[in-house]
Amino acid sequence: MTKYLYCIIVALGILNTIDTNAQNKPQGARVKISGIVVEKSSGKPLESAIVSFINLKNNRTTAGAMTNEKGIYEVDVITGTYDVKFEFMSFKTQYIKNKTISNSENLEKIALQEDPSQLQEVIIRNDKTTVEIKLDKKIYNVGKDIMVKGGTVSDVLDNVPSVSVDVEGNVALRGNDNVKVLIDGRLSNAININDALKMIPADAIDKVEVITNPSARYDAEGGAGLINIILKKGKTKGLNGTLMANAGDPENYGINGTLNFKSENFNLFTNQGFAYRKTPGNAFFDSRYLNSDNSTRNYIYEKRDNLQKGNTYNGNFGAEWFLDKSTTWTNTFNYRKNSGNGDNFISYQNFDANRIYKFSNFRNNIEDNSGSNIEFTSNLLKKFKKDGHKLTVDFSASKNNDDISATIYNYQNNSSLSTLDTSKNKQRQNRNTIQADYVLPLQKQSQVEAGYRGNFTNLLTNYQVYNNGVLNNQFTNVLEYIENVNAVYGQFGTKVKKLSMLYGLRFEDSHIEVNQLTSQLYKTKKYNNFFPSATWAYEISDNTNVSLNYSKRINRPRGREINPFNSYSSNINIFQGNPDLNPSLTDAFDIGFLKKWDKLTLSTSLYYNTTKDVVQMIRRETGNFVITVVDGADVITNGVPVVINGGADVITPVMITTPINLAKEYRTGFEFTLNYSPYKWWKLNTNFNFFAINTSGSYAYTNYLNQTIAQNFDNKTNSWSSRVSSKISLPYKIDWQTNFTYNAPQTTAQGKILGIAALNLGFSKDVLKDKATIALNVNDVFNSRKRRMYNFVNGTLDSYQEMQFRVRQINLSFTYRFNKSKNDKDIKPKRDNEQENGGDIPG
Structure with a gap:
């Protein structure tokens, strides 16, 4: 009960x-x-x-x-x-x-x-719905989701309404990847957030909040909105905890435990997890290389087989000290360590213009990686006599190290000649954050709020490439990135009868330094911006609300996007950053409607975003060519390709992908989310999102023949996505969950992304007098989660590519709870700090 x-x-x-x-x-x-x-x-x-x-x-x-x-x-x-x-x-x-x-x-x-x-x-069985729909946000409660048992944060996010995670781990909100991910209300201290999300176990997460139009209290970063991941913390009095072990195929082992001790004066909590995972993936590129008149020059079929293996430890220790009835001081120490290796084998089958096979060459990239992250956070909460009157002060400091080394073998099937390339990538990041928020309630259901936040980041990247033991200066470089952002904000909220209003203004001063130490290229960008926000919400009845929201957002380019040196993952398809990138500014509008019935909750939203200086990836030729000679070695030339071996060689242009600021983007969309419980034993949740994108802009560059090439990137496209989740409680305490997702096709400025459909299944059963649960889940039942797209670059390339980051995954997990029921009601009310306070309007 x-x-x-x-x-x-x-x-x-x-x-x-x-x-x-x-x-x-x-x-x-x-x-x-x-x-x-x-x-x-x-x-x-x-x-x-x-x-x-x-x-x-x-x-x-x-x-x-x-x-x-x-x-x-x-x-x-x-x-x-x-x-x-x-x-x-x-x-x-x-x-x-x-x-x-x-x-x-x-x-x-x-x-x-x-x-x-x-x-x-008393055995408490709180059958809390997996998805809570509120006027200003959606809350996804992870504990009830069978699908993510034994998985990671990436798996969790891919089950959250409005959120999608592609095959490369990139997170998008409403189809827009300009989203900012927070952990416990703070920016992640990871160098690569996508990699970090794959390392944190799903069982360490309490819930996920999706905020599509944040108020002035939050950082202005993230044009599409915010995703806030809230980790588990001890709540129940006394000593209690959980222990979960899992195993899966492809090979996947993990153990994760939480322990909590709460008394009248303090609360001690810890979360410890270890995992070993093998992640096999694959990709292929079927490319037709073109002459200037778009006639066929030659074909290359490129196939990649990837296998990533790694160990991950993720742990934290925390102490919450109740200094008195109105003051709480919380300190947490987080530590994450990972090590692993990857094997990326690439084969190139070469064909002539008539698609007659000529020969094959191969590239084997063996990679070792290791990393560590240390973070300390401190939070002080002071409540005053008047209800809602409070002051919070937060501080965090972190240090992150990532090391990646790779050995790359290149060889040809009919030649004894081969090359050996090596690369080393060392990254060191320090990040400090300090924040203070003050809330003062006024008379007649009103309040004012003000605060300061400072984010200070320093990232040093040292990248080295050797070809047959000789340093390659084209790729070797040292990049220093410094970002200091100081922000202050104020907002006023009030409620007049059934109308709630919240007005806010945030000011952010940004100081960015991009120091390319190798080439002595130094770029300093200083800019400051005002970010207004406003929300109006009207209660038509107790169960019906409408809202209108506006906020201004920013997306700052970072790291790989701004490094002018090339990456070395492929010798014919390379990536190069752009140090001249400017931030993108977004104006976001949202009209929302929320209606609750006895068994049904409906949330709809009509949104419109306009973004200036939007960043888009473009592909062009570099003027370099790889000349693959039959019975010989690869030769890289600069400029017009030469003929070797009487024309028996294969000439492949080297393509470069780089980000640029491309004029404006207009995005319009409609979204709805339904929670429906037709019976006590059956819960349905569905989310649908339709969006249309209108991009206007052009790009011109001078090629290796000193010709000016102008490209028009004006593009109109629309797409939609849908997710349906069903949870059925069967006899004998068995739960059955099914998730189906579909992302519709979408055109791009240089091609088309095809649709993706995927199905996940999960089963769980309570055992040992409800003290334990056994769960079995299958991620991607039909092995269909593959990114498929066409790409066309006029006079250069016409290709089809398919990429699968991870093949179908099966997990079996066992969870045991001691001195704790299956779903303890959170009797300790929420801390009213940033990460758990989405309701800004007094009510």
Whole structure:
């Protein structure tokens, strides 16, 4: 029985008692009684506590109420003398005895204390919906999702409504990859956020918040919005925890544990996880190389087989100290370490213009990687006497090291000649953050808020390439990236009858240094921006709301995007950053509608974003050619290709991909999310997103023949995506979950991305008197999650490519809970800091 069910039963009992004795109720005036119920150990409000008024004349309950999310209750009572009873599941019941009520009044604040004996006797099964839909955000509760058992944060995000993760691990929100990912309300300290998300175990996550139009309190980074990943922390009093072990195919092992001890004065918690994973993947490129008149020059079929193997340790230790009833100080130490290796084997089958096979050459890239991350965070929360009046101060410092070394063999099937290339990539990053937020409630349901945030990042990348032991100066470089962003904000929120309003303004001062130490190219960019935001929300009824939101956002180029030196993953398809990239600025508008019925919740949104200086990847020829000679070695020439061996050689132009600021992008979309529970044993969730993109811009460059090549990148495209999730509770405590996703085709400025469909299945069963759960899930049942696209560069290339980062995955997991029920109700109210406070408007 859940605590909510308990509260409902008690409330129904009260109502029944009141109704039964309606004819016997005392005569007198009806007055309004209100008050607040809080948790004694923290002084924070208790939601859904039961307040009963017991008439002393007949010892019967004649009135009652339930507290709201702020712990406040309000009830009409007929004048008289009562015992007022306050109760909440697993807390000691408290009374106000012989209370004479003659006028409307506020009763004294009641502080309830937890009763450990009740916690031991009651099994709490809180069947909390997997997806909570709110007016300003969506909250995805990870603990109920069978699909992600034994997986990573990337797997979790790929199951969140409105969010998608492509085969390369890139995260997008509503089809837009300009999204900022936060962990516990803070920017991730990882050098590569996509890699970091694959290392954190899914079982370490409590929930994920999706905020499509953040207020001025949040960083302005992320044109599409924010995704906030909230990690598990200890909540239940006493010593408790969980232990989960999993195994899977392809080879995948892991163990993860949480432990928590909470007392009156402090809360100690830790999360420890270790995993070993093999991730096989594959890709192929079927390319037709063109002459200047678009006639065929030759064909190359490129096939890649990837195998990534690695060990990951992820752990944290934290202490939450209740200095007094109004002050909490939390310190957390996080440590993550990973090591592994990868084998990337590439084969090139070469054909002439008539697609007659000539020969093959091969490239084997063997990679070793290791990394470590250390982070310390500290949070101080001070609450004042007035409800909602508070001050929070946060500090974090982190150090991140990533080392990648690669050995690359190149050889030909009909030649004894070969080359040996090696590369080393060392990255060192330091990041410090300090933040302060102050909230002051005003009269008449209004409040003001102000704060400061400073983000200071220093990243040093040392990249070296050797060809047959000789240093390659074309690729070898040292890049220093420094980013200092200071921000202040203020916002005012108020509620007038059914209309809530929030107005905010954020100012960010950015100082960016891109120091290419090898070539002595130094770029400094200083800019400051104002970021206004506004939200209007109107309550049509208790279950129906409409909202209008606006915010201004920014996307700053970083790391790989701005490094002018090339990467060396392929000798014919290379990537080069652009140090002249400017940030993109987005104006985001959103109209939302939320309606709740008994079994159905509907959330819809119509959105419009306009972005200036949008960044887009373009491909062009470099003027370099790889001349592959039959019975000979590769020769790289600069300029017009030469003929070797009587024309028996194969001439392949070297293509470069680079990011540029490309004029404007207009994005319009419509999204809806449905939560539907037709029966107690069946829950359905679906999300649909349609968007249209209009890009306008042109690009011109001078090629190796000193010719000016102009390209028009004006492009109009639309696409849609859908996700359906079904969870069915079968007999014998078995749960069955099915997730289906589909991303529709989409055209690009230089080609087309084809549609992707995928199906996931999961089963779980409670065992050992509900103290443990066994779960089996299959990720990508039909092995269909592949990125497929066509690419056309006029006069150079016409290609089709297919890429699969990870093949079908099967996981079996076992979770054991000690001194803790399957789904403990969070009796410790939320901390009102940034990461868990999405409701900015006073209500």
